[in-house]
Amino acid sequence: MNLLYALFVDPWVQMGQAPDLLVQTLWEGLVSGVLYALIALGFVLIFKASGVFNFAQGIMVVFAALTLVGFYEMGVPAFLALALAVGVMFLLAVTVERVVLRPLVNQPDIILFMATFGITYVLIGLGELIFGGNPKRMITEQLYLPKGAVEFKILGGFVSLQKIDIAAAIIAAIMIAVLAFFFQKTRIGRALRAVADSHKAALSVGISLNQIWAIVWFTAGIVALVTGIMWGARSEVSFALQVIALKALPVLILGGFTSVPGAIVGGLIIGIGEKLGEFYWGPLVGGGIESWLAYFIALAFLLFRPQGLFGEKIIERI
């Protein structure tokens, strides 16, 4: 009886008794969700254009942030370092297309997937070789990102919003809007959607697959850089960040591998769901449920929508 009460009644009582904590938990979940969504977006972009599940997306987040901070530590001014980091992500995209994707064209998906494992380890080694393995502090102030917190005394308590988290949410929203415009309204965007629908049909109307792949990997690189800056500012830039990128997997299961809105909505559901779960239900089992709760939520959704929230329902004629 006590267990039933603790499971089904007490959390709601707690929410009612301390609404400020509920709002704070929702906010923390929202911010985490936005960052998960950004990582998932990188996966979705590449999957849509090439059918490749890019295992290297997590290390791309670390590599991009390391490049930015690394250049700054070498004495390059912050915004020039940012531009150089963008340049490095462009070079990476072109190199991946030339060295990995182009030679493997028409190979089974699993081969391409394994190739992204290779990219992951190359980037880990390259990052450590060039910038060292020690964690670095994100150059938040130099990039004019806000520091400190805004505190609201509401609901009988207080809600504290970190300014960097507010900035992360706004920047992520702008980025998603820009990406949406890019894919819906520009020629390259339309080409990308054509490639996503059918490689062969896209080729038949003169769309260059190589060019599209390089553009998509570059775009995923930019998304990785933004994610790396935001998450690095919350903690530090270290190779531990790549583990967090695995949180994008349940987001993808939930949102679907091919849907940009799915990545965003899925990210928010996972982010908020895991924070609420850990905060209100975690103590029942000694805490620490956050690491697997995201997968639980995603799998529960799969029972009802195997293609994910916004994924394409594939019907094949036999």
Added chain:
Amino acid sequence: MTKRKTGTARRALAAAALFGAAALGLASTAREAAAQEGVYVPLFTYRTGPFAGSGIPIADGMRDYLTMLNERDGGIGGVKIVLDECETGYDTKKGLECYDAVKGKKPVIVNPWSTGITLPLIPKASVDKIPILSMAYGLSASARGDIFPWVFNPPDTYWDGLGIILRYIGQQEGGIEKLKGKKIGYIYFDGGFGKEPIPLFEQMAKDFGFELKLYPVAPGDMQNQSSQWLSVRRDRPEYMVMYGWGAMNPTAIKEAAKINYPMEKFVSIWWPGEDDIRGTDGAKGFKMINWHGIGTDFPALKDIQKHVVDKGLSKANKDKVGELLYNRGVYNSLLIAEGIAQAQKITGKKMVDGADVRRGLENINLDEARLKELGLAGFTGTLKLTCDNHNGHRSAFIQQWDGAKWVKISDPIEPMADKVKPALDAAAQDYAEKNAGWPKRTEPCDKAS
């Protein structure tokens, strides 16, 4: 199979055999060379991966002290120390691979630098005759030399560390009995290291009447701790105790500052370094345990600068020499060097082996005079290990972050021997009983120990 194919296969086999023989020959030559050159000391380090932030300065300190002895004194007792780093990435599997890789080279000691790696090595130590030095980490119960003759974990166990922290908190409250009715939170790395003190913590909570709240941080969520700190905000523990490592430490400090947790009530075990806290808004006041000096104002550290850093033999940045975790690495190598020196003294041999160094470690006696002789007067407290006591259970002090540097704020505090020893004895006995066939100690004790 055609003749041609058979011929090709034979040639391939012959080439493989030749290659294998050459490789074996090279390996044995390398081993002999290593043995002739000096005593072989492998260092298990992690300069890469999620824990590199803690691993790099420690690796640098360990390496530089031993390199300094080679450069300044020609090694120990006239015998060079053959150093060899093996990268574990703080990964138990890789650590065990490192052990297998170095085992054949006759190491005189191994330093796993991970509780996770130490635990599976403990049963191997007596079989392979290689002593394990798990300096202030690993299995707390291995402090019992009569049950674990091949394992050493000075100067304190994680249980000692907990006793020191609770004693300090008691002092702040006006007496340990004042902990009754208080709430103490424990945020910890949800792995072997962080879980190690929980049984004792729970026992202490019963004994002293405080409520213990646990906040585990999964390895994958080291940089994602907002849930744990929201729970802290809800539960409002009067004190927070942390056993963190790698990226967990800076994130925890930032998150604590974010919820306005009073930093002077946030006390950590001995692992955070300057890089974990420097530049973090609101971190001023954070406290931790330590047992050794910081900085380079010691003759041995000056010698490291002169003989290693200035000659370009160090991997460390000049400004990192003397920082907290760098000096922790120096302390670790001080124990290695002292174990070898004592082994040479006891056996009269210059070229000592693992069994000799095990005896040497049991005879470590770092008194004031010896520390002064080593150029480390005032660097750390005295330490005496014996046949039965492989830890020392030494006192430690509390230091506080003043916004720019660590400041020592307490006198030395003794561990709670009355609470820790019975728990430790029980755990050691339990370990021996649960591991069927655990060998009874047959190694004789030296007179001095």
